[in-house]
Amino acid sequence: MFKKVLVSDDLGCTNEGVLSVIKSLKIKHAEQAQYCDDACLKIKRTQLDLDPFDLFITDLSFVKDHREQKYTSGKELIIALKKEYPHLKIIVYSVDDRLQKVRFLMNVHQTNGYVCKGRQGLVELENAIHAVYKNEIYVSPQLKPALSPKNDLEIEDFDILLIKLLSNGLSQEEISAHFKNENRSPNSLSSIEKRLNKLRIQFKANNAIHLVAIVKDLGLI
Amino acid sequence: MFKKVLVSDDLGCTNEGVLSVIKSLKIKHAEQAQYCDDACLKIKRTQLDLDPFDLFITDLSFVKDHREQKYTSGKELIIALKKEYPHLKIIVYSVDDRLQKVRFLMNVHQTNGYVCKGRQGLVELENAIHAVYKNEIYVSPQLKPALSPKNDLEIEDFDILLIKLLSNGLSQEEISAHFKNENRSPNSLSSIEKRLNKLRIQFKANNAIHLVAIVKDLGLI
DNA sequence: CAAAACTTTACGGGAAACCGTAAGGTTTTG
DNA sequence: CAAAACCTTACGGTTTCCCGTAAAGTTTTG
Structure with missing residues (x-):
């Protein structure tokens, strides 16, 4: 079994909960961090040692506070760590169950597991730890569809950005100007209208306001 | 100190974290529930006994799943319990830090404590337990402003409803018609425009889309 | 009870969003 | 390499939103 585990979540109570599972698995050495930068530091420091952390369990969202963070x-953090230490096993433990995010982290960045916080969260986390130890990947059952290849009728980044700018109060004309500034194409007012029209249909929205509300509810922006 | 505590949160890991605090306070008897209805049942059942639960710590948001819940x-649940058992001490332990909600639960429904989940959450929770045991009320430091009386320049229900309808895709004209249907006044298109104008200024929004996005982020709708 | 203050409604003009059509480019494909 | 398919842009017309002003109605106040 894993020898040394780092658990990172901004909520102390969640760390406690996860650590209780770790303990039940007879993993001797476990630490926690409440900031991404702390977690990063701890991992980097021990990578040079004889017994580096061999499993990193982390939340995705960390509330900002007074402490400036890289x-x-x-x-x-996962992206950075996986680049530097591809062999470090990482399990995400998050409430965020958006398939896009799951797919991105699992497929693009070779994260080893993704467990949804939820009523069954700790049980699943235990399963995930076992699976990842056996070099398998693990995702919570409700996230399985994320990894099935057929499910790729995706929203593009462009669309997300577009809606995000809308939600920030820019008019379509301002968005067009903004894209021209950044040399991003398409950038004509007409294209933006067209794109938004497609999105409205896709999300069954009556108008732009409705679209932004729906997409916000889905957590895409 | 309290004799018998019930902890309720849909996330198992959070319950574990809270229970570890309870234990450190030498409270012998503690139980947890992952559904509001379960919590309710446990409390009701022991209220007739010699040693009923004398403290109830609960989250606010419970993710729905297959189990039908009252x-x-x-x-x-708090509203119902406080009506039936006014002397039962209740502490909210939630990520939700919206002042409106805090004020509502503390002032209107005599909840005894309100602790924000956060990095310091468990420390604050411990303080809250001590305070509540001494018949004081406790709210997390960042929520203090919620209870100061001056802070009552509230958004009216009407405004909330208005923005909600907007976010549901209704045009201003449709909203006017809708209000007329329900005999709610004011209901003229002009009044609705005026109201929205005021809200845009208040929330520093460029346009209606921006307004809806801001208000959604604040969690008011 | 009448003046003042405020709220609600009406209306008109300009801006932005919405919608269809069509022209000009680019990529795909046989 | 040319036809087809697709993407991007342009443009005009209609609707909705935004904003100011003013009239009508309601509440407050001396």
Whole structure:
């Protein structure tokens, strides 16, 4: 079984809960961190040692506070860590069950597990730890569809950005100007209208307000 | 100190974390529930006994799943319990830090404590337990402003409803018609425009889309 | 009870969003 | 390499939103 585990979540209570599972698995050495940067530091420091952390369990969302942070989300930290230490096993433990995010972390960045916080969260986490130890990947049952390849009728980044700018109060004309500034194409007012029209249909929205509300509820922006 | 505590949160890991605090306070008897209805049942059952639960710590948001529930949120359950057992001490332990909600539960329904989940959550929870045991009320420091009386320049229900309808995709004209249907006044298109204008200024929004996005982020709708 | 203050409604003009059509580019494909 | 398919842009017309002003109605106040 894993020898040394790091658990990172901004909520102390969640760390406690996860640590109780770790303990029940007879893993001797476990630590916790409440900031991504702390977690990063702890991992980097021990990678040079004889017994580095061999499993990292992390939340994705970390509430900002007074402490300035280099990494402000679990996602960023995972990307950085996987680049530097591809062999470090990482399990995400998050309430965020959006398939996009799951797919991104699992497929693009080779994260080893993704467990949804939920009523069964701790049980699933235990299963995940066992699976990942056997070099398998693990995702919570409700996230399985995320990894099935057929499910790729995706919203593009462009669309997300577009809606995000809308939600920030920019008019379609301002968005067009903004895209022209950044040399991003398409950028004509007409294209933006067209894109929004497609999105409205896709999300069954009556108008732009409705669209933004729906997409916000889905957590896409 | 309290003799018998019930902890309720849909996330098992959070319950574990809270229970670890309870234990450290030498409270012998503690139980947990993952559904509001379960919590309710446990409390009701022991209220007739010699040693009923004398403290109830609960989350507010409970994710719905297959199990049909009478109470679907901590708020509803608290209201019901406080009506039936006014002397039962209740502490809210939630990520939700919206002042409106705090004020509602503390002032209107005599909840005894309100602790924000956060990095310091468990420490604050411990303080809350001590305070509540001494018949004081406790709210997390960042929520203090919620209870100061001056802070009552509230958004009216009308405004909330208005923005909600907007976010549901209704045009201003449709909203006017809708209000006329329900005999709610004011209901003219002009009044609705005026109201929205005021809200846009108040929330520093560029347009209606922006307004809806801001208000959604604040969690008011 | 009448003046003042406020709220609600009406209306008109300009801006932005919405919608269809069509022209000009680019990529795909036989 | 040319036809087809697709994407991007342009443009005009209609609807909705945004904003100011003013009239009508309601409440407050001396």
